[in-house]
Amino acid sequence: MTKPLRLAFMGSPDFSVPLLAALIEAGHEVACVYSQPPRPAGRGKKLTPTPVHRYAEAQGIEVRTPKSLKSEDEKAAFAALELDAAVVVAYGLILPQAVLDAPRLGCMNLHASLLPRWRGAAPIQRAIMAGDKVTGVQAMMMEAGLDTGPVLATETTEIAADETGGSLHDRLSSLGAQLAPRALEGLAGGMLTPEPQSEDGVTYAAKLTxxxxxxxxxxxxxxxxxxxxxxxxxxxxxxxxxxxxxxxxxxxxxxxxxxxxxxxxxxxxxxxxxxxxxxxxxxxxxxxxxxxxxxxxxxxxxxxxxxxxxxxxxxxx
The missing domain is CATH 3.10.25.10 (Formyl transferase, C-terminal domain)
Structure with a gap:
């Protein structure tokens, strides 16, 4: 591995936890974790942290849960981390341009589809619902558009005839955990060049209703x-x-x-x-x-x- 990187990790659901664990295991310094604010859950409607929040706290990592990153104070707090890179996996908030620009190497996103197919919120479910035969995870550099950034690295997998959203979710999460450290190393070492996405075949994975x-x-x-x-x-x-x-x-x-x-x-x-x-x-x-x-x-x-x-x-x- 190249020199360990100083990172922020930005994610919320179960899908993101193995990727955070993989970055820690790879020896990177996770200076801070950003996650969605705790929300009411269960019969008692008790405020409950996200899975990423709980995991990060168990590792002794600072967790921040802003409702938005648009304020000048939040932008300044993020910039003050002096990061090499940020890794974003199903975070759930839009990153302002100032946040995207703050880390030395930029912000890398792990997305659960083969872009430009299934940009957006629900790529795993939409791929099965559409009858796709192949999908995967991709590491891409983030920009202002919705999942439009250039792609660093890809892992593919077939979608089985009896595949469920749950089984594919778990497999793609595992693949993403394998891909993220390799993509970061390639980015930091200049071994990977981000490739622009094709302008053909764009589809959007709209939020499930x-x-x-x-x-x-x-x-x-x-x-x-x-x-x-x-x-x-x-x-x-x-x-x-x-x-x-x-x-x-x-x-x-x-x-x-x-x-x-x-x-x-x-x-x-x-x-x-x-x-x-x-x-x-x-x-x-x-x-x-x-x-x-x-x-x-x-x-x-x-x-x-x-x-x-x-x-x-x-x-x-």
Whole structure:
């Protein structure tokens, strides 16, 4: 490794923690960690620090949680750290130009897609929901635009047919932890030259909304399968089922599924057998293999059906 660097790390969720750990393990000096402010969580709505915040404090690293970096005081406090570089991984705040310019080597971002595809907030889920076959992580130098900076280094991985948002999240986090120290070393040693992103193939991974979660059974079966897997385990795709004798429908989360090349002429949302094979638009189907009722734990289909009688001909909405 080249001379250890003096860094700030800027990140918030679980995804970012292995990358912070890797930088510490590589011998770099993490002078300060920036993370999103603690937010109410749980039944008691107790203020809860982010996973990155908790990890950094456990390592004895100063943590700062400003609501914005736009004030002159925050810019000055960041500049006063006299950093070689900042590493940004799913932080959640916009960095003003003064912050981007403050470190000697600039600010490096780890992004969970193959840019320029899936710039933005939810690249992992959007890649699965769109049916992508390959994705990865990239180290890029940050600039004012949204994920538009030149790319330093890349690690790719295939997206499996049974991939979920959760499994891909964990794999990309691990790949990012391997890539970040190498990219920093290459940047500091002049061994890596940032390459501008292509102007072709730009897509945006918009923040997930409630509209993304509701399953529309009139859609193509392969797209519904991708939606279910991409949103699993969180926030989860869902549909309505009204149990026999009940008036109010239950919101059921579908957490795992399989595309079924099963021809039918049933109305979308109709169960085609007693094993949760659901008719979709286009004459094909999806088999639900993991589900969750409100207030209950997630269950594989067999366990779910043992406690809930759902027969062929039932209609989901």
């Amino acid at each position: 409630a509209a993304d979660q509701r399953i529309d059974w009139t859609g193509p079966a392969h797209e519904i399968d991708q939606q279910i897997r991409g949103l699993s385990p969180f926030p989860g795709a869902w549909f309505h089922w009204t149990p026999p004798g009940d008036k109010e429908p239950l919101r059921i989360k579908a957490l795992m599924s399989e595309y079924a090349d099963h021809a039918h002429d049933a109305a979308p949302g109709t169960l085609l057998d007693d094993q949760l094979l659901v008719a979709c638009g286009g004459g094909k189907a999806v088999r639900l293999t993991r589900l969750q009722k409100p207030g209950s734990r997630a269950m594989d289909a067999g366990d779910f059906l043992r406690g809930n009688e759902i027969k062929a001909g039932t209609c989901f909405a």
